[in-house]
Amino acid sequence: MDSDEILPEPRVVEENLDEKYPNRPRNSSSTLPFHELYLNLFHPLSQIKKKPATTAPSRRKVGPHNKSATQLSPYELRRDVIARFISRWRKEVGNDIYPAFRLILPDKDRDRPMYGMKEKVIGKMLVKIMKINKESEDGYNLLNWKLPGQSSTRMAGDFAGRCYDVLSKRPMRTEPGDMSIEEVNEKLDKLAATSKEDEQIPILAEFYRRMNPEELMWLIRIILRQMKVGASERTMFHMWHPDAENLYTVSSSLRRVCWELYDPNIRLEAANRGITLMQCFQPQxxxxxxxxxxxxxxxxxxxxxxxxxxxxxxxxxxxxxxxxxxxxxxxxxxxxxxxxxxxxxxxxxxxxxxxxxxxxxxxxxxxxxxxxxxxxxxxxxxxxxxxxxxxxxxxxxxxxxxxxxxxxxxxxxxxxxxxxxxxxxxxxxxxxxxxxxxxxxxxxxxxxxxxxxxxxxxxxxxxxxxxxxxxxxxxxxxxxxxxxxxxxxxxxxxxxxxxxxxxKPEYMTEFGESLDLVVVGGYYGQGHRGGHLGSFLCGLRVDDPKSSQPMKCWSFCKVGGGFTAADYQEIRHHTDGKWMKWDPKKPPTDFIELSGGDAQNERPDMWIKPSDSVVVCVKAASVGVSDMFRMGQTLRFPRSKKLRKDKNWKSALSIQEFLDLKSNVEQEHQEKEFNIDNSRRKRVKRTVKKPLTIAGYDEKDNAQYIGPSGRIFDQLNFFIMTDASVPEKKSKGELEQLVKANGGKIYQTNTAAPNTICIAERRTVKVASLLKSANSNIVKPSWLIDCVKQNEKDAGLPDLILPFEPRHMFFIMEDRDEEININVDPFNDSYARDTHVDELKEILNQMEITQQQNNNPLDPHTLHKVESHIQTKIDSGYTAPCGWLFRGLRFFFCSQAPQASGQETSHKTQVEDAALCLARNTARFASAHIATSLKDPDVTHIIVNTNTLSREDIASLRGSLAARPGNKIPHLVSMDWAQESWKNGTLLDEERFSVSR
Structure with a gap:
């Protein structure tokens, strides 16, 4: 699914809970404080996870039929902690444990929507709430939580733990807070109901004021739905009720589990053990x-x-x-x-x-x-x-x-x-x-x-x-x-x-056995790999065609599985002191090339020169197309098989060796499939030698004239898979003859030659296979015919091949649309090809439709979404667009001082000032609001042309500003401030351009 697609909000259903759950339990007292969750449940469970052999936090009596505290297994210790918490809840609060279970098992709570907040967003908000400098050590640790801290590696890879490390240095309170479990749930409901940062920050800020650092650490884990307490939901369910897990399986409803099974002595009825209509279940x-x-x-x-x-x-x-x-x-x-x-x-x-x-x-x-x-x-x-x-x-x-x-x-x-x-x-x-x-x-x-x-x-x-x-x-x-x-x-x-x-077709097994790749980058891990490189970016060697010596590596795949502790130790030993932090502003393109240009797809945290690195043998399920790696292809489900201590980067796999190996493997599979299929047929002894088959030749095709001969397809390779039906009918053989007559070469696979152009206009088995791999554009045969016809019209001129147009494409690879669309205007009129009558009619019709659509102004909701998107990008570190420079500011342009009567400068006088007029237009382009009166209470800057104002005029203007009501006094600056800000692409300090007496 598209990860950054904006979705409509789900339909809100108002349901009468009393009617739906007439026998729901009622608590006799208010819920426990939130800190009781971590003091008596989360923390003890975490300690058992770390030290399973320690004494049990149990108060049961030890007798001849009971195990002693030190004999309890970790599983029994966990059950004991959970049982004591549930028992206390029933005794002090009541039978409705749903408020607590929503926080204990947040990933099972389907009633609360996702927060839309991951580690990076929460880190940015905490930096703002605590007013930490992003460049400080704590700011760095929050925003780069996977990387080791600047002073230590403690908590690396554990975002909630890293937050605790930072929060404990500047807590609003050191003692446990006063927020109840019910109140925390209410605040989390509000947090999940909005995706706007300016509405989320106040909620987090309140948590920060009312919780101590350890409470906040567990709250962050609840928001991320990553509890990691060492006890599964199965154990939690079983300790609440013996049928709880079964009911959750058939309903996926934590609310039902808590409200229908509040008495462990009343078992689930047989009728409720199966699936229920209009109730989600967990499938097989x-x-x-x-x-x-x-x-x-x-x-x-x-x-x-x-x-x-x-x-x-x-x-x-x-x-x-x-x-x-x-x-x-x-x-x-x-x-x-x-x-x-x-x-x-x-x-x-x-x-x-x-x-x-x-x-x-x-x-x-x-x-x-x-x-x-x-x-x-x-x-x-x-x-x-x-x-x-x-x-x-x-x-x-x-x-x-x-x-x-x-x-x-x-x-x-x-x-x-x-x-x-x-x-x-x-x-x-x-x-x-x-x-x-x-x-x-x-x-x-x-x-x-x-x-x-x-x-x-x-x-x-x-x-x-x-x-x-x-x-x-x-x-x-x-x-x-x-x-x-x-x-x-x-x-x-x-x-x-x-x-x-x-x-699954593990048809690349032979392939995966011999992929010796160079490690060129590393990514810091999470959990037990926190603070250390847990996965690696691997590349293929790029050889210099002149000297056959390696030049650099292209990114190819990311490998994180299959490494043993000894492998990690060996890699650290061999590469110690040779790793460098990746600088997005100065990527090491002399050694490593990533995909995506400035986007730097799959950018590693650290990088290493290929000559200083190690070679790893990688096994994978298959090879697939991917624009996330420079190679344009990558391995599916890669895993390390072993380190190749006997090899260095000069003997690792190169790009050409990989392509040759891939082609050979595919050919072997084709031959294997052919042999298996033929093995079932009855063998017939041949008495006549099979005639030689030439690509593009068919005795049934009577193609006396296939088009003008020329060199328009010279040095181009083609793989033609189907015949043509438009703009005229031609068989596959005729198309191949047409290509060869005009200098092109024909192949029967798209991997036999580099940069092969694939031709098809309907779906066949071969086309379907190529579409699934999505590693090549597929062009319609009409492009071939258009190329030939256009050069026939331009006889006497040099042979020119037509660029691809959208109407020529049967399939376009991802992110290749733009390079196709630039060859036509907004109405699909070709820049390079003559247009026939039917196309012209279609273009004129499209122009009329577009004009009608453009008459509708952009609605405010869409405009707000665009503005929010741009602001989010700016907050994330992107450079603001030039049209955004003065966003939110209100300017008043003044070419003469107010008269003694208080009358404002007329708009006519301002327009007559050419320099000021130019500055005003520039401000409008950069999204500034232009005020028409000096009395406007929202004016932020008064911009004057100092060449048209005398010192007395400026003094009079300052006197008018001093008499303004309220405390909001606008900046009085010269036109140079606006012009220099525009030239530098950023708002400059107004004090440098302040207009003095």
Whole structure:
């Protein structure tokens, strides 16, 4: 999903809790103080985590049938601490422990939305609240919490611990605070309800005033939902009630667990142990892949009577559960609800009713169910489907596609599609106890809606050969993988079980065995790796083509797994004293190149010269496209296999060696697939030698004239995958002949030659595979034909190849849109190609539509969002745009002093001053507000032209300022202040330009 996409706020539902929970418990007293949580729960649990062999903080009597305090295991010690806290709560507060559990298990609280605050944001706010200099040691430690402190490495990698280190030096109070648990919850609700920094800072500031440093440390962990107390939610649930975990599994509701199971002697009724309509549950998950297919099949317990297992394609989307219930209060009589695997509700996005105008999916489900279906729960995957390619696209585009579908339900672009693979509830009956085969039969109640709401297909199989065949198709289509399922199994809530098993194409195993990469950067770790480099940036060697000597390294992947303690020690020993801090203003481009230009993607905390570094052998699942690394490709799931002490950077893998190795591996897999497929065919003895096949030649193609001959494609390489249908029909062979006749070279793969141009206009297996890898633009054949025709028109002129235009592109790689769009004007009119009549009509029509749209002014809400975004960037250290320089200031331009009568300078007189007029226009461009009267109470600066004012005029002006009501006296400065500020791109000190008598 798009990480920085602005989402609409979820629908707020006012629910009567007394009506929904008539038997909810009531506390007899106010909640405990917040500090009791860390004194009697968090801190003792943390101590057990650090020192599991110490004495127990228990008050139980030690007798012949009880273990002594020193004999208790860490697990028993933790249970004892939790039991004592719960017992005290029941005794002193009451049976409603929900307020406390919201703080003890913040990651399980679905009633409170995410705060939208991570470590960096909280660090910046604390710096402002405590008024710490960013460049000071404490400011540095907060804003660079993963890095070792300037004076010590204590708390590095632990943000909350680093905050405690800084807060304890300047506490507002040293004794525990007076805030209650209930009051903390109220403040956190307000904090989660806003994303504006100016509203969040006062809330954090109040916490700072009323809590001591240790309380604040635990509060920050609650906000980050990273408690790390050493006790799992399973233990917490079990100590509250024996059925608590089961209820949370089927409801994902911490509120229900606390309010329905407040008495441990009353067990959960059988009717409440299963899933509930309109209540999110924790779904079944697929087990990870075993070592062999045979072993995986045996785990599914096949029998001679029923040896079948099912194979499904693993989809690249978001796991989603759909609930539908009858509701006469909503148009259409049906209410829908959607939840993700993480129990996040997406009903606001996909729709709550058939006639929901904002329903990206439900508005298409009017006829999606057979008559008689009143209620159901479906389990499936929400994917993004591209109608033009008739194929799924990347998972990260799902929310963008859903929002586009909300705006226009008939869009021809990508849209969300729900693929159903299970039904768990139907017309009031829980189906989880039925077998998968029976549940699949129940899916007959669904009427699929083409490319919007479909049943996910499966294939029955009995042998490993059938898995291998499906896996080959997965590799060809560049799909996610497979899921093997046991059709005899029941649905297991919140479990990974052998009844469902994932199979991913580890087709780069041979590849990963021999990737010897150079370590060129390091990243500080968290937790037990805090203060030390925990992961490393690895690069490929760039050789000098003239001397074959290494020059530098290109960033290629980030490796953090697979290293042993001995490996880390060996790396530290070999590189000690050679690491340097990465300076974004002066990146070491002579040694290392990152991607993203000034963005410096995957920028490390520290860097090292390749000649001073070590070589690590890296193993990975596959190679994929990535613009986050300079190579343009990276390893998926890389992990260290071993350190190559026998190699230095000159003998590590180079870019060309990597490309050759990749090409060879892909060729081997193609040959292997070809051999396996042919092994099943009946062999026929050949009596005639197979004729030599020439690329682009087909006896059936009668292409006498394929276009003018020339050199427009000279030194260009092409991989043509389909024929052409527009602007004229040409077969694949004719297109290849056209390219060769004009100097180009034809290859049958996009990796056989550098900078190969891929040509296609429809989706085939090869095209789908290339689209999935997304490592190359795909150009339509119309570009070839346009190039030839344009040069035919320009006969006599030098051969020129046309630049790519948006209309020429079948697929554009990420972040490459701009270089394509610059070749046409805003109305898609080409700068380099002659336009025909139909195109001209389309351009003129688009101009008319654009003009109508531009007549609508920017609404204030959008303008406020843009301003907030720019201000956030400025606060993060970005240079302010020139049009932002005087934002928030109000200027009055004065060319003559006020008259004795107090009459203000006329606007006409001001305009006649040419120099002052120029300064005024510059100020307007830089977002300053221009006042028309000196009496304006909001004026911040009075700007004068000292060449037109005498000393008496200035004295009179100062007298007028001194007589202004209130304490807000504006700066009186010369025009030079505005002009010099503009030239330097920053607000200069007004005292340097103050107008004296």
């Amino acid at each position: 998950l697929a087990q990870f892949q075993m070592h062999s297919f045979d072993k995986m099949i045996m785990r599914m317990q096949p029998t001679e009577e029923d040896p079948v297992f099912w194979i499904e394609e693993k989809l690249d989307g978001e796991r989603m559960q759909l609930h539908m219930a009858p509701d006469d209060t909503i148009a259409g009589g049906r209410r829908f609800a959607f939840w993700s695997r993480k129990a996040k509700e997406y009903t606001y996005l996909y729709g709550e009713g058939i006639y929901d105008d904002k329903g990206a999916l439900t508005r298409h489900l009017k006829d999606a169910f057979v008559d008689g279906v009143q209620s159901l729960i479906l389990d499936g995957e929400m994917v993004t489907w591209d109608p033009e390619q008739d194929a799924p696209v990347a998972f990260g585009t799902l929310k963008t596609a859903a929002l586009a579908e909300q705006r226009n339900p008939f869009t021809t672009g990508p849209r969300p599609m729900f693929r159903v693979f299970d039904i768990l509830y139907l017309n009031g009956e829980d189906l989880t106890k039925y077998t998968l085969r029976d549940r699949r039969n129940a899916l007959k109640v669904i009427r699929p809606v083409h490319r919007r709401f479909e049943i996910h297909p499966y294939q029955e199989a009995t042998t490993t050969a059938e898995i291998e065949a499906c896996l080959r198709n997965v590799v060809a289509e560049a799909s996610e993988g497979l899921v093997l399922k046991n059709p005899r199994s029941q649905y297991r809530l919140n479990e990974r079980h052998d009844d469902w098993m994932k199979v």
